[in-house]
Amino acid sequence: MAVDERKKSVWKRIGKQKQIQTFVWAGLLFLFVFNFVPMFGIIMAFENYSIADGVKGLFTSEWVGLKYFREFVNDYNFFSLIRNTLVLSLSKMVFTLPLPILLALIINEIRSRLVKRIVQTVSYLPYFISWVIVAGFCQLFLKSNGIVNNMLISIGSIEQPIAFMTGKQYFLPIAIFTACWKDMGWWAILFLSAIAGIDPNLYEAAEMDGCSRLKRIWHITLPGIKSTITVVLILSLGNLLGGGLGGSNFDQAWLLGNGGNSEVSEIIQTYVMKIGLSKGRYAYAAAIGLCQSIISVVLVFTSNFFSKKVSGDSLF
Amino acid sequence: MKTKSSEKRKRWLAILLVTGLLAGVLSACGNGTRAETSSAGGQNGSASEEAQKTEQKSGETGGDEADSGEVKTLSIFIDHTWYPVDSFTGAIPDEITKRTGITLDVTVAVDTNQLGTMISSGELPDLVYTQRLLDTLSNPNICYSYEDLLSEYNVDWEIPAKQLGIARGYSQDGKAYTVLNMFADTSDWENSNSVPMVGSLSYRRDIYEEIGCPPMNSLDDLYAVMGQVKEKHPDMVPLQLLGQNWNTEVFKDLVGVGALRYIEQEDGSYQCYIRDERYKEVLLWLNKCYASGYISPDDQFFSDASQGFNADGYFFSCGCTQNGITGTNAELAAIDPSYVRWEMKPFDTAYYGQSSLGWSGVFISKNCKDPEAAIKFVQKMFTPEMQQLSQMGREGIDFTFDDKGFPVYSDEWMASVKADTNVKDYNTWFYLGGSTIIEADGRVAQMEEDWYKDAYPEIRKRYENLPWIEAARPIGETDEKIAEDKVTELIMPYEQRIIQASSQEEAAALYDELITNAEKSGLADVEAYVTQRVAELMPMYQ
Helix, strand or coil: CHHHHHHHHHHHHHHHCHHHHHHHHHHHHHHHHHHHHHHHHHHHHHECCCHHHCCCHHHHCCECCCHHHHHHHCCCCHHHHHHHHHHHHHHHHHHHCHHHHHHHHHHHHCCCHHHHHHHHHHHHHHHHCCHHHHHHHHHHHHCCCCHHHHHHHHCCCCCCCCCCCCCHHHHHHHHHHHHHHHHHHHHHHHHHHHHHCCCHHHHHHHHHCCCCHHHHHHHHHHHHCHHHHHHHHHHHHHCHHHCCCCCCHHHHHHHHCCHHHHHHHCCHHHHHHHHHHHHCCHHHHHHHHHHHHHHHHHHHHHHHHHHHHHCCCCCC | CHHHHHHHHHHHHHHHHHHHHHHHHHHHHHHHHHHHHHHCCCCCCCHHHHHHHHHHHHHHHCHHHHHHCCCEEEEEEECCCCCCCCCCCCHHHHHHHHHHCEEEEEEECCCCCHHHHHHHHCCCCCEEEECCCHHHHCCCCCECCHHHHHHHCCCCCCCCHHHHHHHHCCCCCCCCCCCECCCCCHHHHHHCCCCCCCEEEEEEHHHHHHCCCCCCCCHHHHHHHHHHHHHHCCCCEEEECCCCCCHHHHHHHHHCCCCCCEEECCCCCEEEHHHCHHHHHHHHHHHHHHHCCCECCCCCCCCCCCCCCCCCCEEEEEEECCCHHHHHHHHHHHHCCCCCEEECCCCCCCCEEECCCCCCEEEEECCCCCHHHHHHHHHHHCCHHHHHHHHHCCECCCEEECCCCCEEECHHHHHHHHCCCHHHHCCCCCCCCCCHHHHHHHHHCCCCHHHHCCCHHHHHHCEEECHHHHHCCCCCCCHHHHHHHHHHHHHHHHHHHHHHCCCHHHHHHHHHHHHHHHHHCCHHHHHHHHHHHHHHHHHHHC
């Protein structure tokens, strides 16, 4: 009887929440169709699959086990691909996590509502600009006779133009800078909404106790958004190899990469595109993609574990 | 009451939003299903799809009215990202439609990965025009075999034996799924006024005369010339590496390596050209040019997104015979009538060895709504009459033949070449069954003799086509093919890194690294495979 009652009450509650539940189920359906169903395709990473066989080939192709994984690991540039992917991801992470927090704190401290809105809008608009356009801007500004080189020559800093776009030492700074510029404002919105949830009485009390503005940020705002920071950190660590908070690593490496800087710009995803997808080697591409997904899952669990240990906050 | 009605409105809005979202999700699913079904061979399409196809057939292509003179539309994917036209318009396409009853709905590739994605998703249009993935497309699940269609629809087309053999070489079942256009033997060029499409170095003749016409018969000579140019015109880029295809090839030809992927050694084995000392010499020389400021890092060779330079901004330019110089000279003349670009006379060491099996082929996909019309169209495009039309225009209107059989263009045509409106007005880009000899003769007829008189006779003397080498390259998803693909992907970035290296020592070390990594990727196995296959195939081509 008690179980029946409980069941009834669950359905009753769902019935009461039918509008919200509809949105939830639509979202879940979307997730299922586009994220879970395609996972079936992972099977091709272990098969001698050819694109010419289509979907049928997933069931009929010869089983080759770990052949493609071994091929990837034995590739002459396996270590440089891993190194480049990690260096790009970690460097972006170091800058793209603190900067949105800093921006959110600055915006929160602006008194004028108008200025606040303008700063917020201007800072998040670049998020909507495609990486193709951003790469085009880079070309335009940074080419030999572009604005930056012309300016540096005119003030006498350099005599010959700097090869920003093709020099390997410039790829990483450009990738980090553009990632910060493009995505900083967008992530700041998340932290701003977390800040908005902090009890204003805490600030009033601190002010009455004579706390300076910096101290209020340090002792109230930052602890108040700590759990949000943790969640964002863990989630972005999960997507670390994909680009974390700093947009897509692939887009950046593909569009800003070239022969000149390939020593640092060739990452796992661009290599998959060149050697796997563009040559129709989907099985090989799937194997490398799976390796990357496994690393990402390990990163999520590890970061969640440490976060729980250190700060008490965690995803699960 | 007011609150209730506003709640009601909200509820309706919510329902509308959710319905929209679900419709979006489901329609996306629907597309995926259709694609998957087609890729599985196109045999399992639903009734509604079939009905839709039938409807399309009768509405768009006319179904049984194929022979009634009604114009049919075939969709075509052109897998050449650089293609200068994206629509089947202009005087020549109009005439093609008039003579064949076919018009084309054109999609040009955005990048080189698009075709692979289209194959795997089963979303190929009626026709695919490509020079890549020939072995993947030569598959009965993806495309129709020409031989099957020719016999099924009784089309009278005797495909030349060599071209048929080449096409069959790409398939597993020994059938031809395409015929590559632009195939010619070495001997075919003997009666031509022009040259095959090979690397060419063009230069600004007016500036060359200004600096006193110094010798240009070695890489050292060219380096000295560029120094003089830079001194006289500091803002000029002495050497432009325009695209990604011809840059190093131009210099490889000049020093005698040629454009062969594998070069025969004294013991009869074949080695990849990257091992050749002369190739290393070219790369180190380009590094020296770069270090001296004679090459710009903004060149397209280094970055796809390069903005390029103004037509008058560079002295030497790497390109290929036939293509660049006519348009560039039109642009230059518009800036100043005295500006002109000539093709450079090849060095005494030059060798123009190629291994060409043809260029691109039309595939008729299994999604084609009218395979009969498609095969008849392709067959017609390979006839001499249509080759002339698609590559030189309308005989009697756009050109006439002189007594040697070479075309002489009309004043209107030549005016459009000079005004750089030829592509828009006439459009010679739909040579789907084109002949490389007709193309070359047609293009040279648009040039002034001075522009090429030093270069072309020398190139013709030093040219040979060795098709068996290309035919011997691995295909399919074999270990050798995978290794060759990896080596190919290595070469371009390494060339760029070597050229941009900060010293000759670093450049040499990078070259050695290229060879080491190529070997790690399986180069020796590929070379052994090619050596063996050449021995098998050479007699078929001789």
